[in-house]
Amino acid sequence: MAKMEDWLSKLNKEQKEAVLENEHPLLVLAGAGSGKTRVITTKIAYCIKELDYNPWNILAVTFTNKAAKEMKERVLEMLPEEDPNSFNIRTFHSFGVWLLRRFSSEAGLQPGFTIYDDSDSLSLLKTRYSSMTAKELRPIMKSILKAKDMGLTPFSTKLSEVSNEPNFARFYEVYENALREVGNVDFADLITIPTRLMDENREVRDFVQRRFKVILVDEYQDSNVAQFEMLKRLVGPDTFISVVGDDDQSIYRFRGAEIQNILSFPKVFKDTKSIVLGQNYRSTKNILNLATSVIAHNTNRHPKVLRTDNQIGSRPQLYYVDDEMDEAATVYSLLVRANNFNNSAILYRTNAQSSAFETLLTKRHIPYKIVGALKFYDREEVKDALALLQLFVNSRDIVNFRRMINKPARGIGPTSIKKIEQFLPDTNGDVFEAIDIAIESKVLSAKCSTNAKQFVTTMKESYSMIEDGSLGDGVKYLLDKMGLITYYMNEDAKNHTFKVDNLNQLVNAISEYQSSTAGLLAFLEEVTLDRTTIGTEDPAQGDGVTLITMHNTKGLEFEDVYIVGLEESLFPSGMNSDDDDGIEEERRLFYVAATRARENLYMFCAKSRRVWGRMEYDRVPSRFIDEINARDIEVIGSRPRTPTANSWDAKANKYLNRGQYGLLDEKRKTHAPRHGVHHERSTPNIYKNSNNFPQDASSLIHKGFKKFEFEKKEAGNNSYSVGDRVNNKEKGNGTVISSVDNRGREVITVEYDSGKIAKYISKFAKLTKL
DNA sequence: ATAAGTGACTTTTTT
């Protein structure tokens, strides 16, 4: 109890009020840096310690995976004795999957359903509109997903708000039917299907409402209509509901975020109590003034003033720089001067902006970590591997079937694929059965039959390896036997890429999951729902400067913040500059970015910048710069001259050695960036991969786990022979019944005494000879 | 059926 009082004593009046309220629905309007996460975490602790709730009675929903992770950590800090797994602290989407896995059959899904990302959705739409191009279909697909986020069905009259396409409703309906036939879901489904399920199925609704007695929603201003609808279903007559948000920080309108959700909350939940947190504990007065002066230009907001007792602090600085390299060099020199890498963050509007910083920081051995921007799972070879795995768990996945049945080319062209697919209606959509029937019906050529059969067989073999042994082995075998490894080895040799290495990393990451279909599903779920953070270090921990998009900084704070690329069409984004709503959203993003800073705020505006591979000169400074009160900012430099030197190195060295603003000269020699840092570990060697994949995969995925490698070449020298007796810790004793050489790799089949049969790559088999 | 080569197009933020 003393502990509880201790926690409460750290709160101000409003915060305490928010924690103690446990009767009425609660709406907390919390300004930036007003301690809302502390309120939520304390509230969770209070519910458990004082109100006797079980951790599992509590559902805390946030908007991003990072926020969820952070909240979980902070709750566990307060309640170290609790089991981390008993808490449901999740994103809306991961909560949706959690529920759907439990009730997949009730929801009409394949038990092994996987989640389609946007490109999968597009491919699916293409299977139904084969004569249309991706270019034509993409905007339609985007509109469909947006409509779903807005809670609209194909039959809603409001569909016209989403798309001008005359047949839009029809497209939407066709897409939905296709998705249901496949048995998979898209992101929006993770919200809408649970909602529908709770409407239609009493048992599910009762289960949820009985289980969750306390529901807390963070970043509520970013919820969309579909999520609000789900929330309404989750709240039963006895559920305590509390939401926390700030309309000034709503930055996901593009994804359907609806500020109205805040306004209508009190209307939907009767007797709502509203509490405003207006005290900022994070930033200096100067930083807060700057942020306030900019956000005040938004007309569509609730006017409010944040107050702080913090010091005035140093004045935020704006640097005019030549181009993105000069920008990086200037940031670098400031970083070195401050020598406070772990508490510094570089914030940019688009992920592509990170590369100039990566290049320079790598070169100068400054430790850094990139949050998000993970294109890893979008890479061709990785998507191929994931496609095979998705097909593996859901044999009705027509999208991934089409992607992989003839990749690498195995003589099954469009005609043959059509022949196979004509049997799909007979097999309830199961592609493997369809292949079998096609082969039996002898509609395929001999070569085609053989290879299609081999495709199915390889899948089945991997299945037994996964169920009986190691997930890593099974996946490795699958990729290898499908010919992907050989295919990408050739590609690598030709193009100097490192695709096989990336596949290795993927296998390594998978190996940490349980060896079963369930483990594989868990892995696939993790990579689709959290593709920005998987394998990366938590930004709150570890060494180095944080490189991060402004969107990703929600809920984070840093002593020193560097906002880069303050130029029209970049920030505010050109895509969002057409209307006032778009500009206001960008302005809120600026507000979010600026209020991440505790002590020092630096801003940068370049005169030229390379955009989409082209040099753009005479860039216009961001309008947000002009919206800052002159007294709140110190401007350094004016419109700089156009650089003369052209080569990267010449330019970089020019800036680095002299430093345009002379920042380096006195500091650089004395303050070599030591700071107890291991460069090798913290700084990915970004040029290991030459093909514009800025991060070395190994730094992103489960560092240091180097169990698997696809060998480049290896002579077959069999170590097992038929008849050998072997033992596996889990499976017991067995006999080797076959041993074959597969491109230099020995593949053995073991028949266990239990009757089970398993295949292994002998080199990796966990077997002892008897 | 496939490999290689050409040309057009991209263009934000995240679950």
Place this chain on the structure above:
DNA sequence: AGTCACTTAT
């Protein structure tokens, strides 16, 4: 700069 769709040659 890179990807993707399309063309042409084998």
